[in-house]
Amino acid sequence: AQSVTQLDSQVPVFEEAPVELRCNYSSSVSVYLFWYVQYPNQGLQLLLKYLSGSTLVESINGFEAEFNKSQTSFHLRKPSVHISDTAEYFCAVSDRYTGGFKTIFGAGTRLFVKA
């Protein structure tokens, strides 16, 4: 069975500092990997995804994540955060065995960006 572990429940960081939000997954088959973000009082929205090809994927607002198959990880990074990045971030996985239809989420990491 699939599972997703987000190792940090909260990450406080100062503005313009780098940040890494950690995500590990377990699955016995090939996977699709996602990061979703939830801003206050909004629904979750896709930040970036890995389906195949290059293991490094990027979002339009400067986040990137790297699929590491040997470590079963998909950590999210940003070299310099902004106040507006304050949100909750969810790592998610779906597997090719189920055709990618069932997506499993982690418990979320709250990112607090301080001035």
Add this chain to the structure above:
Amino acid sequence: EAGVTQFPSHSVIEKGQTVTLRCDPISGHDNLYWYRRVMGKEIKFLLHFVKESKQDESGMPNNRFLAERTGGTYSTLKVQPAELEDSGVYFCASKEGNTGELFFGEGSRLTVL
């Protein structure tokens, strides 16, 4: 184009009462999902519809929960009778194919007293 909408945004009920949550997916999305998040824990999968058929309901907690999607459009999730542990935020999401992104509603917060 309208996104996924959920109603109500917040519901407060007594233990033993019934609540029905509604989700309107994005038009044309055959896949509709219900998830639940309890007090800062993971967003837990409940079930998956393809059009009006239940494709996977392995995450439904027990038979007090009933989901329907008549006509393959909107979906309802009924909890009857509600228990304290049913409190949480219920998210609905929809998507077109299998590798596309999930589009989420803002969630329905259920509080059972």
